[in-house]
Amino acid sequence: MGVWSRWFGKRLTARDGALYDFLGGDDTWAGESVTPKGALNLSAFWAGTRITAETVASLSLDVMEKRSDGVKVRVTDHPLQALLDESPNAEQTAIEFWEERVLGLCTTGNAFAEKAYSGARLVALNPMPAETAVVRNSSGKLEFRFPDRGKEIVLPAEKVFHLKAFGEGDVGFSPVEYARQTLSLTIATEKMAGQAFSKGLRSKGFFVMPPGAKLNDEARASAKKNFVDANSGPNAPWAMLLEGGMDFKTISLSMRDAEMILNRRFNVEDVCRWLGLPPILVGHAAEGQTMWGTGVSAIMQNWLNLSLRNRLKRIEQAITKRIMTPEERRRFAVKFNYEDLLRTDTEARYKAYEVAIRAGFKTINQVRRLEGDEPVDGGDEIRTQMQNVPIDQADAAAQENQP
Template sequence: MSLRAWIGRKIGLSDSKFWAAFSGRESYAGKFVTADAALQLATVWACVRLTAQAVSMLPLQLFERTSGGRVPAVSHPLTDIIAESPNDEMTGLELWEAVTAWLCVNGNAYAEKAFMGNRLVSLNLIAADQMQVTRNTDGELVYRFNDRGLPEQLPASKIFHVKGFGFGGDLGLSPIRFGVQTFGSAIATDETAGKIFDGGMMPAGVLTADQVIDDPQREALTKIMQSFAGSRNAGKMMVLEAGLKYQQLSLDPETTQMLETRRFHVEEICRWFGTPPIIVGHAAQGQTMWGTGVEALLIQWLTTGLNPFLSRIERRIRKQLLTPEERGRFYAEFNREGLLQADSAAKAAFLSTMVQNGLMGRIEARAKLNLPATPPNGDRLTVQTNLTFLDQLGAAAAPAARTEPKP
């Protein structure tokens, strides 16, 4: 829960959720880790942003099962809500981008379902850090959150709740919460590097004197030395007197930049979000940013990184946005082929294979390229035997079988 969710409520020392929201969870590195603090790390921001954008850019469509397969359910009211306009303020892309971002950071995403009679008319996103999920005395789920400063409580039937990875409980698990040691160490490392750069890349030093100095002299020396500290004072000439000597402590550049530590943190953070480091622009030692190896990593990310998000959203739409009577006929599906849009060679090879092997008609293939339909017979399936029609394979082969060579 965020601090906003506690406005107007009594807070005691036993309210651990409030104190966690106020200061985050403390890591062994001495840093309090919250979602806002973690997102200030470039790797966390990149993992969340790239995953959310990749999921939201895929077309989402509601389909109806028919005896001949399936057809787009363009007339169903839910189609416009999930694909184009979930509410008065958001587009479909913005909704699923926000849902995926909350899943990455919080492990849960919520939206309030608004009805007109019995018909769903909109989905209104609720910030996941404002939500508190409990069960009442009857064991039913209850969702509590703040609506413009006022406490609100809704039953599970009024909430669209997408859960991330978990062990089957009421909530998904938050990577930020469980990865507090990794994120805390990365925050501490960035802070240390920043302070060194703020000091003009000048490490600490030791000031020695030939005699014992009293407290007023120590305070005066401290003020004098502070005027030479910081990046803004780099290059100033220091004048020492009364036998004072300054000895600078050595600090090599590799230690100053903490390159290996920061490289390790990039890889560790990527593990928490299931994102290959190459996706966020981090190549391992000896690895290039191009080639078949990187292509295999991208495919792996699409399979094990993005597909779980897509499947979770699809199944929650079917379970919570369709009536029990509709679940047998309708279902939502992301068009995963949208991931091939930027790779023209891969898309051309895919469509060519589907058409030449009789798995897709030319009209279907042209539709995927946003091209107009072809003349008649463009929707008939063909194979590579002179590209004849699939239902005429036997007729085409029969004359050849009856032809006999002349003596």
């Protein structure tokens, strides 16, 4: 269960590990605390969550009616259509609402919205904190608790739209919580790089006197002032003179010895692995890989099939399960318009239209409507290529086509 689910509603002591989770002080191998906001300070995590959230939120969400013949058609006048795809509440656009929900899935593993009704009609989905606690009361029923303006709000399950990421039980697993070791190491690596650059890449070490040399108090104070203190400030000299056989011995690894560049590259790939998207989407190409070409197209297609499609399906089913009534579920469903992903690829979109018209499962006017064009006379007829006929009728079709 998520962090909030473990500590909310019970007394915590200094020995309770959930308290340290909540305060961002959970033990990590690299010693850096990790929180959702802290994770978003990492460019790879920010880019990965942003791309995922913005891509999902940019897709059209359609209410589909299940007809008796098995065909699903878009219903433009269903009350949920405007609510889900245009204005979920009084303050947010649809894209803002869904970005926030998907951001919750990518960080805490859960997203919530309060369902507001006018009579029996759902009129708004108001955002709730991603850290909302999911608990079961004494009767075993789900409750959702979150603080609001100094008060604890408790909502029953029927008043909440809950999106769960991959996980088990009543909540989804938090990617930030489970990836805290990777994120902590990434934070530590970035901090090390920042500290190194802030000190002008100077190494730590000792000024070593020649064998047998001893300093009295006055000489020691002078050496400290002239060597140690002079090289400690931001305006430290770039070079200095070591007298009397004095030497400098470094005790810290150089950035090259620490393989800083390789570590930072691997950290990007590791963060992307937790988020379920290829590193090339955040501007990171693997060794020997270009940023363009057919290989990249295949990578993008795999991301759509193996990661993004799952998130879209998860949202579709959550809407059907937790927003629609049982009567509505028998007649309606919701579906993201995957074709929106082709909007920026004109050539691929037109080729898909061509195949659809030639194969006979879309009409010319259906395609024109998708492109925002006016219908044309005769454009509602199903058309197909004449050569696509049963093989035992090929000779008859050929004779009919002869002048």
